[in-house]
Amino acid sequence: MNATVSWARGPGESDVGSSSVQRRPVSVRLDGVEKAFGGNRVLRGIDLEIPAGQFVAIVGKSGCGKSTLLRILMGLEERTGGGITFEDASGNAAVANSRIVFQEPRLLPWFNVIDNVAVGLKDQTNAAEARAQAMVALRDVQLADKFDEWPSRLSGGQRQRVALARALVSRPDFLALDEPLGALDALTRLSMQQLLSRVWREQGFTTLLVTHDVSEAVHLADRVIVLEQGRISVDLAVDHVHPRPHGLPELAEVEARLLSAILGSGQV
Numbered sequence: 001m002n003a004t005v006s007w008a009r010g011p012g013e014s015d016v017g018s019s020s021v022q023r024r025p026v027s028v029r030l031d032g033v034e035k036a037f038g039g040n041r042v043l044r045g046i047d048l049e050i051p052a053g054q055f056v057a058i059v060g061k062s063g064c065g066k067s068t069l070l071r072i073l074m075g076l077e078e079r080t081g082g083g084i085t086f087e088d089a090s091g092n093a094a095v096a097n098s099r100i101v102f103q104e105p106r107l108l109p110w111f112n113v114i115d116n117v118a119v120g121l122k123d124q125t126n127a128a129e130a131r132a133q134a135m136v137a138l139r140d141v142q143l144a145d146k147f148d149e150w151p152s153r154l155s156g157g158q159r160q161r162v163a164l165a166r167a168l169v170s171r172p173d174f175l176a177l178d179e180p181l182g183a184l185d186a187l188t189r190l191s192m193q194q195l196l197s198r199v200w201r202e203q204g205f206t207t208l209l210v211t212h213d214v215s216e217a218v219h220l221a222d223r224v225i226v227l228e229q230g231r232i233s234v235d236l237a238v239d240h241v242h243p244r245p246h247g248l249p250e251l252a253e254v255e256a257r258l259l260s261a262i263l264g265s266g267q268v
């Protein structure tokens with residue numbers, strides 16, 4: 001287990017980044033981003049602008065490069081071409097406080113819940129302040145009552161809420177989510193979607209979610225992007241107020257259009 005990656009800093013991320021620091025809205029711009037693994041050209045020129053505070057979901061067939069794109073944005077993978085810029089509200093290049101949540105919670109088994117969350121403020125504040133802020137983040141994910149529990153005694157959904165709290169504790173400007181609900185059962189997944197949506201609405205960070213679940217993408221995101229053969233083949237706005245109850249006919253229609261685009265007709 002490589003636990004350190006879960007709180008890896010993004011490109012140019014601030015050293016300060018604690019919740020005492022005001023969150024600044026950041027937009028993200030990708031210009032012709034390319035990635036090849038040897039002869040395998042996974043990303044073939046990705047141009048994308050994500051306005052500050054927007055929730056964008058990326059979907060596409062398995063192996064189309066979704067996680068690679070997210071990892072490049074987080075500085076966990078080198079790109080082979082193109083550029084990435086985080087910008088502040090005035091359009092100036094910004095230093096973003098970026099965090100990522102993976103499918104596996106990657107908790108440290110020798111730390112209890114609150115210390116696993118406080119790790120998200122590693123080297124940024126003293127231990128007492130880190131624990132105080134960790135408690136706030138645990139309240140955000142409705143897990144404050146488990147603050148002194150061991151990870152091994154939590155359910156899968158609770159562990160993933162700890163991972164989310166660890167990402168949120170530093171009040172990120174940009175949150176990358178790589179299938180964070182992918183390993184959860186269907187009902188837990190639905191309640192975690194509601195929780196993610198609420199936290200995003202309350203805190204306003206810019207979000208990029210990779211998911212296999214088109215329904216989840218449509219439920220959560222302002223905008224859904226389909227990756228296909230290394231390029232963005234569909235870029236679709238989901239104009240519906242949040243929060244979004246499950247089963248809305250308008251969203252089911254958007255979902256069907258996206259599925260048909262992914263599965264082959266290319267029509268949206």
Ligand SMILES: Nc1ncnc2c1ncn2[C@@H]1O[C@H](COP(=O)(O)OP(=O)(O)OP(=O)(O)O)[C@@H](O)[C@H]1O
Nearest residue numbers: 037040042060061062063064065066067068069212
């Ligand atoms: N470290 C690596 N070395 C070589 N090839 C890699 C590496 N990481 C990813 N790839 C390749 O890049 C392509 C895209 O992988 P990636 O994990 O980004 O796809 P994905 O769309 O996230 O897939 P999935 O939906 O199955 O998780 C795949 O062909 C994969 O084999």
